[in-house]
Amino acid sequence: MSETDLPAAPWDRRRRRPAPAKVPLTRERIVEAAFTVLDREGYDRLSMRQVALELGVAVSALYVHVANKDELFELMYLRLFEGRELPDPDPERWQEQLKEFARDGRAALLRHRDMARISMGQLPFTPTLLPHVERLMAIIRASGMPDRVAAMAGDLLSTYIEGFTLEEGMWLERYKDMDPSTWEVKRQEITDYFATLPPDRFPNMVAMAGLMVDESNDYRFELGLDILVRGLASYVEKTPEES
Amino acid sequence: MSETDLPAAPWDRRRRRPAPAKVPLTRERIVEAAFTVLDREGYDRLSMRQVALELGVAVSALYVHVANKDELFELMYLRLFEGRELPDPDPERWQEQLKEFARDGRAALLRHRDMARISMGQLPFTPTLLPHVERLMAIIRASGMPDRVAAMAGDLLSTYIEGFTLEEGMWLERYKDMDPSTWEVKRQEITDYFATLPPDRFPNMVAMAGLMVDESNDYRFELGLDILVRGLASYVEKTPEES
């Protein structure tokens, strides 16, 4: 409805240049650019200058929209939860629901390079995340475990997801420069290293040489998840009528 | 026995100043200084320059003994395990032994400010730690759990210890500037915040308002540990003869 909808009148000299069609800088665009830089350059090279350069803008312009590099990290962290919905609690399926939540979390972290490093060092107690935490708690409490355990369960799960993915990402970073054909060779080298340790001093290492390296990350994540959920389940008081 | 034991002869012009009694720079002294700086300044202000300043030495001198800031971090990380002995495995007490290991780990991390942040981002697969890992594995395998689970158990435990202590440390850092008298007030504020949320939208948050904040870190750590160990125990195949 404003006059900007109308074509510019040729006699109107106010705008000789077509008003450089500036896409205004917003928090969203900054976060977007930050992710682009993160994926291309990695955590260590993610700097305010690189983000500004990505947007074709002076560094100081960023600070109008974002207080800090820390605040930028926080915004990136919040992205992890956007569009991730938790189901209504189903007391029969709380274990599977928690596992699904964890798988989602890992997937979200793996979506961007080094994302786990940003996620670590963030406390998930921002009001924005309250609805999310509330729904997670609903699922946990529906299991029937004591509230003391339920309060711990959320943290425990988050710590596992982030910790596991962090370690996973560090291995990925370490071997990303090698071409995949040598991957298998390298892995065999490591397995061999463990296998050829003096068996009298390192009997357990030698015995588990294969297992420590061979298993896929997916399998290992799933196994850790199962250990955790079993531990939680052991706190659920089974009422006599359901069994 | 060298001539430096003798008092300087007044006519000897070679050393007007008493040969500044140089303690030679070593990796050990550098690591020591790094810990001093870490405890005083925190992770974010721990820089090579500060370490050099602490030692009264030029920055570049550090690089003779230490390749990198990363290598310095690695050396600091290795300190965590020095003088920490694991007991011989006792199949009857594996659960308590693992818990003791975890408590030790947390204590070691808490011994230095922000130590968990250094510890995270370190892969514990350096040859120096092999004996340590071996002994941990001995305890885990003595429990009788399948090797696949045992291989995961170590990682899971380490992730928990580091993750928990990292979060713990972040809260400590956040509130360290306040004087302890206002601590209690602040905690009540947070509890109240949760308690006064709209109960129709956040029934679970409101219900657990007290539990989420009140419990001590010691208790929470112990609880998480128990959940984990119970999960592991659920994988131990109980042979018929022992029960």
Add this chain to the structure above:
DNA sequence: CTTGTTCACTGAACAGTGTTCATGCTAGAA
């Protein structure tokens, strides 16, 4: 058409960072 104000953005600067390298000093060997 002229003013004034607002707003987003710029460029330069400050105080720091990790890391390198030619230079110098010092202690011991010949």
Add this chain to the structure above:
DNA sequence: TTCTAGCATGAACACTGTTCAGTGAACAAG
């Protein structure tokens, strides 16, 4: 005394996060 080896130095490079006085365009009022 001279030579040599090794260590430590200071200056430099290429960065970092953050601040702040100033610029220019857009719009509203007089």
